[in-house]
Amino acid sequence: MNRNQQPWILNAEITRPDRHLVDALGEIETGNLADASPLVQVFPSAIRRLVGDRDFCGPALTVWTNPGDLLYPLRSADLVEAGDVVVIDGGGWTEAALIGEIYAGVVAARGAVGIVVDGAIRDLAGIAEAGIPAYARCAIPGKQTLAGPGSINTAIDCSGVRIEPGDLIRADETGVVVIPRKAAAEVLAAARKVAEAEAGWIAAAREQGLSGALGLDAVIEANRPG
Numbered sequence: 001m002n003r004n005q006q007p008w009i010l011n012a013e014i015t016r017p018d019r020h021l022v023d024a025l026g027e028i029e030t031g032n033l034a035d036a037s038p039l040v041q042v043f044p045s046a047i048r049r050l051v052g053d054r055d056f057c058g059p060a061l062t063v064w065t066n067p068g069d070l071l072y073p074l075r076s077a078d079l080v081e082a083g084d085v086v087v088i089d090g091g092g093w094t095e096a097a098l099i100g101e102i103y104a105g106v107v108a109a110r111g112a113v114g115i116v117v118d119g120a121i122r123d124l125a126g127i128a129e130a131g132i133p134a135y136a137r138c139a140i141p142g143k144q145t146l147a148g149p150g151s152i153n154t155a156i157d158c159s160g161v162r163i164e165p166g167d168l169i170r171a172d173e174t175g176v177v178v179i180p181r182k183a184a185a186e187v188l189a190a191a192r193k194v195a196e197a198e199a200g201w202i203a204a205a206r207e208q209g210l211s212g213a214l215g216l217d218a219v220i221e222a223n224r225p226g
């Protein structure tokens, strides 16, 4: 499941997107971003918000770890900068926690705005107390090894979702999406158009019903065989 080919690498520096792009993308719901561009990738539905009720948007500080191993996840804490989202590729392994309240407390104090783990976390009450929202596949009390290998700020692959360090992670109640840093302005413009179109459909549906607003009968007519 884990295809990272760069173990034992630790890149302290990453290029982060412009703050105004982060803030503007943080105003747009994940559904509109997902509709805006094929460049926007959607995290698997199994990665859910387990702690907190705050949406966030920020550049990814990426961590890859050998599934179940805490060495590189914990090592990443001191590299976090204000506004970052920590994304940990744990290979989707759910039988050992990769971070808990100690880690969450440190990264929250450094100004991280969110944690996303393709794997398991623990200490949900302690993470809530640290005041940082956390998404993961599940929670489990136990942990496994502290041995590596792993990497920090290399390209990662969370169950098919590829993330480069500094890409934008946007999370809300619905789920998590990733926007390539270099496409952030283009995605923002497209997502604003989607949001505008949606507002138009909602208004039109009040007048014409949803089928009328979206032209659904014409689609049925075109797609129905015979």
Ligand SMILES: O=C([O-])CC(=O)C(=O)O
Binding pocket: 070, 097, 098, 099, 100, 101, 102, 103, 104, 122, 123, 143
């Ligand atoms: O105990 C550990 O090594 C890691 C952990 O759960 C935490 O970050 O709270």
